[in-house]
Amino acid sequence: MGETMTNVIPESASAGETARPAVKSWDEFTQLREVIVGDVANARLPRMSDVSAWLACYPTLSEKELREVSEGAFPKQVIEETTEDLATLISTLRDLGVTVHQPAAPDHAKVFSSPDWTSDGYLSYCPRDITMVLGSAIIETPSPMRARYFELLGGMRELFQEYMLRGATWLSAPKPRLADDLFSLDDDGLPLLGESEPVFDAANVLRIGRDVIYQVSRSGNELGLRWLESTLRLFGDFRVHPVRGVYGYTHIDTTITLLRPGLVLLNPERLTEETIPACFRGWDILWSPPIRDVPAIVKRPLSAPWLGMNLLMVSPEVAIVDEDQPELISAMEKKGITVLPHKLRHSRVLGGGFHCVTLDVVRDGDLEDYCR
Ligand SMILES: NC(=[NH2+])NCCC[C@H](N)C(=O)O
Numbered sequence: 001m002g003e004t005m006t007n008v009i010p011e012s013a014s015a016g017e018t019a020r021p022a023v024k025s026w027d028e029f030t031q032l033r034e035v036i037v038g039d040v041a042n043a044r045l046p047r048m049s050d051v052s053a054w055l056a057c058y059p060t061l062s063e064k065e066l067r068e069v070s071e072g073a074f075p076k077q078v079i080e081e082t083t084e085d086l087a088t089l090i091s092t093l094r095d096l097g098v099t100v101h102q103p104a105a106p107d108h109a110k111v112f113s114s115p116d117w118t119s120d121g122y123l124s125y126c127p128r129d130i131t132m133v134l135g136s137a138i139i140e141t142p143s144p145m146r147a148r149y150f151e152l153l154g155g156m157r158e159l160f161q162e163y164m165l166r167g168a169t170w171l172s173a174p175k176p177r178l179a180d181d182l183f184s185l186d187d188d189g190l191p192l193l194g195e196s197e198p199v200f201d202a203a204n205v206l207r208i209g210r211d212v213i214y215q216v217s218r219s220g221n222e223l224g225l226r227w228l229e230s231t232l233r234l235f236g237d238f239r240v241h242p243v244r245g246v247y248g249y250t251h252i253d254t255t256i257t258l259l260r261p262g263l264v265l266l267n268p269e270r271l272t273e274e275t276i277p278a279c280f281r282g283w284d285i286l287w288s289p290p291i292r293d294v295p296a297i298v299k300r301p302l303s304a305p306w307l308g309m310n311l312l313m314v315s316p317e318v319a320i321v322d323e324d325q326p327e328l329i330s331a332m333e334k335k336g337i338t339v340l341p342h343k344l345r346h347s348r349v350l351g352g353g354f355h356c357v358t359l360d361v362v363r364d365g366d367l368e369d370y371c372r
Contacts, residue, residue: 008096008318008338022166023361025133026209028258029313030365034099036127036159037090038357040082041105043123043350044073046147050119051183055191056145057302057351059218059249062189069300073109077297078346082125085344086357089320092340096314099362103155112150116179122147126352127156127359129251132202134212135235135367138163140172142227144182144199144219163361173227174198193218200224203251203356206258209368210237211279215252216244239371241279246270253355254306259286260316261370263335265328267306279371286335289327294348302351310353314340320354322347 020033046053048066058066073079090100108121122145130143130151138160140152152160164170174197176182182196193199200220205228206213212232214225225242232238247255247270256277257265264280268287276285291308308325316337321329323341332339347353 008314008340020362021136021168022163023133023136023138023168025207025360025363025365026135026367027207027363027365027370028355028360029260029316030363031315032093032096032098032313032360032363034360034362035093035101036156036359036361037086037093037100037102038123038125038127038352039102039105039155040079040086040123040125040350042073042108042121043079043082043105043125044108044121045069045071046120046122047071050117050146051180051191052144052146052178053119053122055183055193055218056147056250058300059191061300070298074346074349075297078349081345082350085342085346089342089344089354089357092320092342093314096318098314101159101361103159106150106154108147108151114146114149114178116177117146119146119149122151123350124151124154124156125350126203126356128253128352128356129201129203131156131160131359132205132207133359133361134207134232136167137169137171137235139202139231141202141205142173142176142197142199142224143201144176144178144193144221145201146178149178171231173231191218193221195221195223198223198227200228201251203253206252206256208258208279209365209370211239211241211369211371213241213243213252213256213277213279215247215255216242217248217250217252219250236367239279241277243277246275250351251356253310254304254353257309257311257355259313259319259332259335259337261368265309265332267309269306284335286331289331291328292324292326294322294324296348297346298349301348303348303353305348307348307351307353310347310355312354312358322353
């Protein structure tokens with residue numbers, strides 16, 4: 001274990017402290033104690049003839065360009081090398097004293113149907129995407145992507161059930177129909193998300209204690225915001241901050257990255273001083289330095305180069321960041337953060353960085369007012 005590693009291992013909870021709750025996570029940055037890491041096994045691209053897959057994966061590609069996309073299993077090299085990279089991440093987290101689970105992925109090649117549609121599966125590489133943890137609640141979110149409908153079957157559901165038996169609350173949003181009337185095309189023939197029912201991915205949400213940011217985009221609609229607001233009223237006094245018109249596509253965690261109370265990393269290509277969410281008023285803003293465009297081994301990667309700013313805070317002082325982003329690493333170190341560079345060689349191909357491939361289950365932070 002390197003020198004850096006040894007000086008970042010947290011004090012373990014003292015014996016006198018009450019036993020740790022099964023699930024407790026109110027934020028993106030306090031000391032991480034337990035986490036779920038994705039499994040890239042069986043990852044594949046679903047049929048792009050399905051408008052919900054087209055919307056989630058390639059919303060800027062025309063129908064003609066979509067035909068260039070090779071559906072089905074990702075290349076063997078991508079799966080093998082990502083399996084290695086996730087194993088290294090897990091080993092580091094365990095060396096840091098974090099309890100890590102990696103539930104087995106189901107067979108995503110299986111075809112399934114609803115009364116309105118038929119689909120094949122996608123991946124279990126990004127547990128962040130369709131489940132959020134808020135306090136002691138595990139909340140399955142209503143993804144607008146048909147291929148993700150049964151993603152949690154297998155290891156994830158078993159783990160959630162175990163957490164419930166240990167005292168966690170296990171919730172699911174109203175299961176969406178995802179019928180054709182939820183989707184439409186814009187004037188350029190590109191897919192849009194409608195408002196016929198509440199749908200959103202968990203990765204459209206960021207948690208900052210009593211403040212929750214919700215991105216309205218093609219992966220989260222206005223009714224999804226209304227459902228989340230209505231549900232959080234059950235939890236108590238929460239402030240939900242919609243972010244609109246900043247990034248219209250999939251997920252928020254390459255636009256805003258929370259580093260610690262009072263410090264946030266922002267994407268300067270998508271936000272300006274004028275559009276910084278109000279909850280960050282008085283916070284120190286770290287505008288991301290230029291992100292290196294790490295080439296992907298496929299012609300059509302799922303994510304933009306900005307995936308380089310998608311990172312995992314192990315604590316307010318320690319971050320796991322893509323080793324191919326030295327300028328970002330240096331900028332974070334200048335803010336006093338110890339960075340542990342890691343690789344996810346095919347993160348853009350698969351559409352997930354270090355925040356995406358993790359789902360924090362227990363962090364030390366309580367329900368705080370960080371944005372007052
Ligand atoms: N949770 C996730 N899978 N986040 C990845 C978001 C990537 C985003 N669509 C981009 O290309 O910038």
